[in-house]
Amino acid sequence: MHFIRQVTTAHSSIITERSNVSSMIKQRCLLPLLSGRSGSCRLCETFTPAPAKDQFQEELVIRPLHSGDIYASFQFRTLWDTDFLQEGQKKVSHYRLFPKSLGQVLSKFSVQELHISFTQGFWRTMQWGQPFIPSPPGAELWVWFHHTVSDVDGNWKELTNVLSGIFCASLNFIDMTNTVQPSASFKPLGLGNATDHRFLRYATLPREIVCTENLTPWKKLLPCGSKAGLAVLMKSEKLFHSSFHSQAVHIRPICQDEQCTSKAWELRQTLNVVFDHYTSGQGKKEWSLFKMFSRTLTEACPLASSSKVYVDITDNPELSPATPLLSQAVVLGDRRTYSVYDLTRAETFGQLRSFNLLLRWKGDNMLRPLLHAERYVAGFGLQTGEIHTVIYNNHPYRAFPVLLMDSVPWYLQLYIHTLTVTSKSRDNKPSYIHYQPAKDRHRPHLLEMLIQLPPHSMTEVTVQFERALLKWTEYTPDPNHGFYVGSSVISALVPSMVAMSTNFTQDQPLFSSFVPVKEESSYFVRVYTEPLLVNLPTPDFSMPYNVICLTCTVVAVGYGSFYNLLTRTFQVDEPSPPLAKRLANFIRRIRGVPLLA
């Protein structure tokens, strides 16, 4: 009786206070009632918050591409339930699933958001579609610092050095000559104050190589390492024998629920790889996990709350083993169907205790990507040149704006008065231009423009430049290879054919929840162009040696012989007489008789 009465009072209170009370508190109030605990629900005084706990999820998405290649995208997400950027918070010293090396970096340098990626190869948008997580070739690092930081540049310098030690990469080459502060691109992907771009730093190293020495420390950041779960598949001999390989670490603060009552740090480690149809696939549109990674899955990571494999079956490929679990997701403006394999369930592994996926397809259809871009250097000779950036809008009837960001090193001296933007052979004036000229040996050029792309068109941005002559010590040991210019970044909200879902749910698959979706009619896309390789006028470094040799020879031969001619005198010298004659002369000297000739 008492119990039923309590339930009805609670119900009526919910009806009256529906508009005021949040759904979360409602749920929390009902729980103690249903479990029979005593206490008033309306104020929830005796309600105690759940203890802070970390969460780890892992996921692999496999997408067959129409060219016969196959795209595999790993995502590992660790949620760290702590908020040490708040005032008065105790210094964190207990790490469960979140790696300690990164946690210490975040607290020491007051980092709000950190995104670092290492990529080998270039993503071919026209052949492969849009990637889940885009990245430029080489290394890219962009960081939002907390608004309490007083010396952002000093923190940035130390942060790059620390990260170079953690990831075994030469990130210490990031300094003021290749760092920029974008004013409009690279807004924070998590919570954060997006207005003050003084706290944002962006740098790329297009020359940076990715190899096993970068993968090893990356794998060590995972809670299960490479011993269990999906990370078992990451064998370097197969991963680097691919057309595209990109590994990244993204850290940002997020809300744990829709009302943002509690915040957490989210660490996403992503690894995207595209295996080539011919070099790894033997020319057949038939792939399996064993063929891709030379390993099969045997168990999920025990620390993971969810461990899933998604296979894109929108184009109806043949898939074995079959699975009843299906999921639909709207990602990158397209509704795709996925077969889901849950690795936390024992039956996924079958009798052999190993899970190997087999995939075969024939289809040639691919959704044409709506936005893609190219970049190249035009011109001849080693004095001047022209950078052309071409952006394609493949939407049949919608125009949309894109934000183009270019960061050019100081030794390519841009002439901004020659900047032209043309679409459909007509001048297209950008509505927003931010240009920061370079300072020799101090900072690079930064050019940001908001360009409206007409529907179904090609827009070309050209700017002329002159190549600088560097000082002798500034050349790399192999200057004839050329100098790299980092990729341009094009960020846009592309209109979507299919309505995107803006609901916040914790159970979304990771690949569709990476970028927060703010509106239903468009999705966020970032496209990177190719990096440029530009030859600078290179001196002949053997010249000093040759000059010294030649000069010394000329001086020795010319001056030496002239000096000899002037100062040398010739004397006739008697050859020394033979022994008999010497003896005879000696005896004659004793006798006092004149000597022989």
Next chain:
Amino acid sequence: MRIFAFIHLLVSIPHGYSNYVETKAGQFFSSGHTNNWAVLVCTSRFWFNYRHVANTLSVYRSVKRLGIPDSHIVLMLADDMACNYRNPKPATVFSHKNMELNVYGDDVEVDYRGYEVTVENFLRVLTGRLPPSTPRSKRLLSDDRSNILIYLTGHGGNGFLKFQDSEEISNMELADAFEQMWQKRRYNELLFIIDTCQGASMYERFYSPNLMALASSQVGEDSLSHQPDLAIGVHLMDKYTFYLLEFLEEVHPASQANMNDLFKVCPQSQCVSTPGHRTDLFQRDPGSVLITDFFGSVRKVEITKDTINLTSPVDRKKYITGFLCCQTNL
């Protein structure tokens, strides 16, 4: 009487026992070092110098296998061969054309790579004069009880070693760097191995104590490479390091092989050049120096009879009971 004898026995057992502990401790510290470091440098750039990277990685592999952890190894590779676009087998570096041994492996941490391998960085690592923001993995944090192994490979000449085809380090600079290390007490004993042409010229000028040096060839001789691989298209390894790797593969952490065996590696019949060595600055007899003194990392435990003050009372109790238990189990 018997009780007396029994009590005497009881008293002498701990005394004899502590004697045993002290002789064991004496044996532990006979070589005088407590930790091991390794600085392995490959100084050559470009694809046709694949063999120099393979040399360095094979020594890295041996040193890791014998126990030195990554945190105590400073590995400097001037160019990337494993993920080079010309490598037909990416993420691998082989030592022999039968492609059995991938010296690159799956668990490798390169501290200095690419353009970072310069004479300045090498000397700064040795002498410890690095900028304050350098991470720990890039520092040589040795002390006066460290045995350091230094391995250099690349192209060299009479009195110099070429770094990345653009600068050189001379034998005098190297000798001065070692003297700085000695004066700053940054090593206990140092083993210097160099595999370049005319390598013996690099150790001619050493003048600091406790240095032992090995080189793959004498002054006026060239060090030769082992054999090419037609699939990869370059020479895979140098002769001296190839036979050195073969020798080290037989060594295990408990091995009693000593330096005299190392001097015999790659005689002229195998190497064509004459390997040389220098031991006059070294205080101990090379026959008593174990290979694992430099290539391995024998963890030595210092036994102390003092109690240590810890902050948390709970931890202190657990530590002391554990400490007493471990002492008796010795």
